[in-house]
Amino acid sequence: MNTNHYLISIVGPTAIGKTALSIKLAKHFKTEIISADSRQFFKEMQIGTAAPTPEELSEAPHHYIHHKSIEDVYNVGTFEKEALHTLETLFKTHNTAIMVGGSGLYIDAITRGLDNFPKVDTNIRIALNAQLDSEGLKSLQEQLEQLDPKSFKTIAIDNPHRVIRALEICLGTGQPYSSFLNKNKDSRTFKTITVGLKADREIIYDRINRRVDIMMEQGLLDEVKSLEDKQHLNALNTVGYKELFNYLKGEWTLDFAISEIKKNSRRFAKRQLTWFKRNENTLWFDYETPIRTIIQDIESKIEA
Structure with missing residues (x-):
């Protein structure tokens, strides 16, 4: 340095x-x-x-x-x-x-x-995007709040891209998105x-x-x-x-x-x-x- x-x-x-x-x-x-x-x-x-x-x-x-x-x-x-x-x-x-x-x-x-995040099945993102289209952002926000309350409080929760990114890590790894940070x-x-x-x-x-x-x-x-x-x-x-x-x-x-x-x-x-x-x-x-x-x-x- x-x-x-x-x-x-x-x-x-x-x-x-x-x-x-x-x-x-x-x-x-x-x-x-x-x-x-x-x-x-x-x-x-x-x-x-x-x-x-x-x-x-x-x-x-x-x-x-x-x-x-x-x-x-x-x-x-x-x-x-x-x-x-x-x-x-x-x-x-x-x-x-x-x-x-x-x-x-x-x-x-x-x-x-x-x-650095582990790779997850791309089908998870496809399914989450479909859920966004059919049920709206609120359903994804509620899911994230349940799976990873820490991320729910800190990420841009009104940004569908951010919410889906956090959720696909949660669902693809079985661990909170926030656990991979820092x-x-x-x-x-x-x-x-x-x-x-x-x-x-x-x-x-x-x-x-x-x-x-x-x-x-x-x-x-x-x-x-x-x-x-x-x-x-x-x-x-x-x-x-x-x-x-x-x-x-x-x-x-x-x-x-x-x-x-x-x-x-x-x-x-x-x-x-x-x-x-x-x-x-x-x-x-x-x-x-x-x-x-x-x-x-x-x-x-x-x-x-």
Whole structure:
């Protein structure tokens, strides 16, 4: 391990201010930003993913923002390989790099490595997908809660792909999906300093609600309309899009769809915090902490 190389990973719930902090830190350390937000990879999804604005992107070099199409096959394993290669290149000319995002699995893939799972019968996944089609996501969620309560509380439970992945391991091995986590990880050639942003729950929820209102003002509904014929794609089965698809299908009123976006975003933030709080080494700061305080604490970690 080259102890002179540091990845500063910024985590926290949605709408807490991670993007703004990442840019300030990138400017201070004169370095570049790796995005680990799995929704911001896709160029067709700009407003609903709260991706950095063109102005923000111009303030510091960014990687993995809008570099893929929703029609591309892209997963966490591919991201891990590509982002580690980018970091390897960056560390040739920089001592630090910044990573920011709210996708816990993608962050862990870079900082700790992916978990290794045994191979299971592919027919299990086929059966689970059929169950999803016939009985809906709720039946799969209930099954996972029974087989692996730990995973039920920590994975993105509204994401059918994640639920099916956990269930196929449970069913194929007879052991909880969570029992295979954090074993036999690949070592990293850099050290990670994780910085977390936090706030009282009421503040987080208020910020989420206001962000959704702003997204609607910015034209989220038009963005979703432009993607209506692609709604079957996995990338679009996500908060902010799936609710408005229900509105466009005439199943929900617009007001109800917006309220569901807010509710599902708040639930997502709660799961994010559960995931990120597992890391006992995270430096947590209130979202209003002055940047100089955060920089001082980071630099003291680097110099230690």
